[in-house]
Amino acid sequence: MVTRFPPEPNGYLHIGHAKSICLNFGLAERHGGVCHLRFDDTNPETESEEFVNAIIADVRWLGFQWHGPVRYASDYFDQLHAWAVHLIEAGKAYVCELDPEQMRQYRGTLTEPGRDSPWRDRPVAENLALFAAMRAGEVEEGRMVLRARIDMAAPNINLRDPVLYRVKRMAHHRSGASWNIYPSYDYAHGQEDAIEGVTHSICTLEFADHRPLYDWFIANLPVPSQPRQYEFGRLNLNYTVTSKRKLKQLVADGHVDGWDDPRLPTLAGLRRRGVTPAAIRAFCDSLAVARTDGIVDMAQFEHFIRADLNDNAPRALCVLRPLRVTLTNWPAGKVENLDLANHPQRPELGARRVPFGGALYIDRDDFSTDTALSRKQFKRLVLGDWVRLRGAPVIRADEVVRDAAGAVIEVLASLVPDTLGSDPPPEIKPRGVIHWVDAETALDCELRLYDRLFAAANPEAGGDFLQALNPGSLQVLAGCKAEASLAAAVPGATLQFEREGYFCRDSRSGDRLVFNRTIALRDTWAKHSAEG
RNA sequence: UGGGGCGUCGCCAAGCGGCCAAGGCAGCGGGUUUUGAUCCCGCCAUUCGGAGGUUCGAGUCCUCCCGCCCCAGCCA
Numbered sequence: 001m002v003t004r005f006p007p008e009p010n011g012y013l014h015i016g017h018a019k020s021i022c023l024n025f026g027l028a029e030r031h032g033g034v035c036h037l038r039f040d041d042t043n044p045e046t047e048s049e050e051f052v053n054a055i056i057a058d059v060r061w062l063g064f065q066w067h068g069p070v071r072y073a074s075d076y077f078d079q080l081h082a083w084a085v086h087l088i089e090a091g092k093a094y095v096c097e098l099d100p101e102q103m104r105q106y107r108g109t110l111t112e113p114g115r116d117s118p119w120r121d122r123p124v125a126e127n128l129a130l131f132a133a134m135r136a137g138e139v140e141e142g143r144m145v146l147r148a149r150i151d152m153a154a155p156n157i158n159l160r161d162p163v164l165y166r167v168k169r170m171a172h173h174r175s176g177a178s179w180n181i182y183p184s185y186d187y188a189h190g191q192e193d194a195i196e197g198v199t200h201s202i203c204t205l206e207f208a209d210h211r212p213l214y215d216w217f218i219a220n221l222p223v224p225s226q227p228r229q230y231e232f233g234r235l236n237l238n239y240t241v242t243s244k245r246k247l248k249q250l251v252a253d254g255h256v257d258g259w260d261d262p263r264l265p266t267l268a269g270l271r272r273r274g275v276t277p278a279a280i281r282a283f284c285d286s287l288a289v290a291r292t293d294g295i296v297d298m299a300q301f302e303h304f305i306r307a308d309l310n311d312n313a314p315r316a317l318c319v320l321r322p323l324r325v326t327l328t329n330w331p332a333g334k335v336e337n338l339d340l341a342n343h344p345q346r347p348e349l350g351a352r353r354v355p356f357g358g359a360l361y362i363d364r365d366d367f368s369t370d371t372a373l374s375r376k377q378f379k380r381l382v383l384g385d386w387v388r389l390r391g392a393p394v395i396r397a398d399e400v401v402r403d404a405a406g407a408v409i410e411v412l413a414s415l416v417p418d419t420l421g422s423d424p425p426p427e428i429k430p431r432g433v434i435h436w437v438d439a440e441t442a443l444d445c446e447l448r449l450y451d452r453l454f455a456a457a458n459p460e461a462g463g464d465f466l467q468a469l470n471p472g473s474l475q476v477l478a479g480c481k482a483e484a485s486l487a488a489a490v491p492g493a494t495l496q497f498e499r500e501g502y503f504c505r506d507s508r509s510g511d512r513l514v515f516n517r518t519i520a521l522r523d524t525w526a527k528h529s530a531e532g
Numbered sequence: 533u534g535g536g537g538c539g540u541c542g543c544c545a546a547g548c549g550g551c552c553a554a555g556g557c558a559g560c561g562g563g564u565u566u567u568g569a570u571c572c573c574g575c576c577a578u579u580c581g582g583a584g585g586u587u588c589g590a591g592u593c594c595u596c597c598c599g600c601c602c603c604a605g606c607c608a
Contacts, residue, residue, distance in 0.1 A: 008608055043607065100606060109604055111534045145606050155535045157604055166606035185608045206602050209536050231537085233601095238543085244608095286556065288545050290538095293601060297543045300557045310570060345570070379568060388566050421566090433566045499567045525568040 001033030009051035022284035034067035113153035137180035194223035274494035274504030274518030279308040322361040330358030359439035379432030445513035
């Protein structure tokens, strides 16, 4: 079995392409075959080397290795041209001089047959001469095309004398200025497959209509192998868009920060967001290959992101909305070094040394002066009550310090002795466990909390998908406090900030400490509290 | 009203004439827990778009109907 992933280098890869990549590479691997990476670069107008390189990097990043060299449709331009001449000589292709508007009229409609082009029966010699002139750059763009001679009355519009070659007097990013004509997708694709010995040419459902044409070329040309085309439903995800046109618009109009904006479903965006290749592959493998075109729930993707990160992301502590806590019974100047496990279920991932002094930060949301809150309702720190500091001792909130406006700006607390690594005496019952950061050694950082780019499950429903943009898709938190070890955080390597979510250091912020939230931890409690 | 596809739990999806219609996601209930996370246990379609028919027996075969998607680029 030989398969291929055949992107056109005119845009960035997104999650939908990932499904195709996993399918093509996965299928070949399971059957002891190979998969090619081949660029379908038949239209120099929209394609570029920049996209070629980005796509190669994305496929590699996903973890796939194609068989042999990277291939290009443009490598086959000579062969494709020779086969076009073969069709002309066999009376199966002709040069047509209808202009685009006339061609549309002659094509007929969905319910009416088309009419033969007046140029359809021109002599072989004339076709050959004209095609040569097209190639030589002697014909203006739009003046002539080479068409297959099939059936203008075919109920399948793709068979109504489709275009094989059009004049484009422009340079190609790989073949340079050597061509003035370029093959169409329909003409090129199957022959590319045949040249490479592809056995299973897998594409999306909208190409099912093209299969008779694909087969027609294979049957009418002396190709070295007989590839077969199979179609499957493309991936649709709710709360996002995956059409190249729409992604391009979001980037061009500045609704996002570029092709690698962490809110985008592009592979570059997912990578910058901290989503791992393993999570993407696991998600794609969970998708069955079917001919139904459904819409997969974003929650299904999120499940695989969390599953992989939960298993593999090292833990760390970071306070998003810092509130100062001073331990009044802590000996002045004393610093204790705690060893915190990098992963609660995987001791082999080791531990890190974290300093603990008499001053620290906890999250504002983890403190309340409302002593009426039940233990069930609020498993955090309440004035006059106890709480466990994650990986550290139990403390009790004794007093609060308020500013002129009456807002709490500091909590004075006392540490319960001998509670590091062991339970407090039975009369002391901590409400729960909260995270913290040592104030003395804390690192200031910026956190970017991402939410779904679109507020509507189906952004295209209302006509203008931009109307569905989620205004709260990015929330920037400044002045967050990270534990000291995070100074060494590697961009792109995802961590779990305990009790908050998964984050990775931004790869485009230089030395500044900026973290992108990949995804929040699952929060079943939020639903309870929202219900009141 | 042309052609090509598709309709099984809120979402994705097995099923290819024969025990009580897999599984995953979501949801719900409970247990464990120094992350309200993870983990564990349990619940979640007498019904397969609808109506007829064939058959001892149909989600699976036949007929008709209904609904949704794709195609009229010298894009892919």
